[in-house]
Amino acid sequence: MVSSDVTLDNWYSKPLNMDDIIAGGTLILLAMIFLPVSVIISFVLHRESHVITGFLYLFSASINNMFLLINYALCPGMLIILKKRTPTYGRRLYQIYLDTAWFSMCYHTLLVAWTRYVAICRPCQFRKQRNSTIYISCFMCYVIAFVQSMIAYFQPWYVTFYYEASAYGMVAEDIQLYLEGGKSQFFVIFHLLIFIGTFSLYSYAIFLLFKCNRQARNSFVTINTCNTTRPKIMQHWNIFAGISTSMRAETKLILPCICNAIIFLIGQVVITIGISEGRWTIWLILVLFTLTASTDSVTLLIFSGTVRKGTLIMLRDLFCCCNKKTNVVVIKTTQKTKVLSETGM
DSSP: OOOOGGGSSOGGGSOOOHHHHHHHHHHHHHHHHHHHHHHHHHHHHHHGGGTOTTHHHHHHHHHHHHHHHIIIIIHHHHHHHHTOOOOSTTHHHHHHHHHHHHHHHHHHHHHHHHHHHHHHHSHHHHHTOOHHHHHHHHHHHHHHHHHHHHHHHTSTTOOOEEEEGGGTEEEESOHHHHHHHSHHHHHHHHHHHHHHHHHHHHHHHHHHHHHHHHHHHHHHHHHHHHOTTSOHHHHSOOTTHHHHHHHHHHHHHHHHHHHHHHHHHHHHHHHHHHTTSOHHHHHHHHHHHHHHHHHHHHHHHHHOHHHHHHHHHHHHHHHSHHHHHHHHHHHHHHHHHHHHHHTTO
């Protein structure tokens, strides 16, 4: 095992300093902010899935992101603040769990891109999907990710990462084997394939949207020109209004993918180049992983009107339930008084 230089200063025997508080506190703060957001968004996505089929896929991805927030923000932050060591036994098994959660997030990204493509190419068939089919598709992301993690586990170049609180992040048992043995290259190639597949699907989906929009616009102009005696309400009716709305919605869904891709790329550069460059570089990797896991929920909240409206309704129900009960009691009392006055009692 290769020990990091930052573990040789008796860090565990010293009291917390400002650097420790900033490193651990920031990770815990990020977890406390984005975990509740992800939970609320997940409830909204599941509740609105009967209206928008694609929300079930996003619901599964949101559940997976919550595991990533716990893995890369909450747990490391608590270990830094408490100055606790991770046990030696079970590290390799825990690494399989970490890899499975990460790979499944990548496959969910590709799956969501595929659903956007299918929703445009075959909208009727996409909306008629059974929930069981969607759940099986999402579950397969976890199954394939687990199988991939197990295959990588038995490779000679496999390197275990573990939480090292004194390093402010995760360190490798053998950093040279990771960089030169093949695992680093494996992650780079895997992420590159995910990027290519995801952006190819989104690019073709955008192309189809613009193509359909242009065809509908030309058809509308032709019909409106040939039939000028239609009622005024029909002359102002836009037959591609639904297409335009869908195009805006589908285009906005690309933004989470782009944000995740950018953070992916930055994270891979930092991991490959600076994984052994010091505490704060290792800590930055955890921050990037945390941002990767939180980007979907935040961008959905910003760019999806349905998610934003559902979130506001849920927050209103949570924080205004007492007032709502009081209003119901007052209304019932008023109605009862009105009935008594009408009967002369």
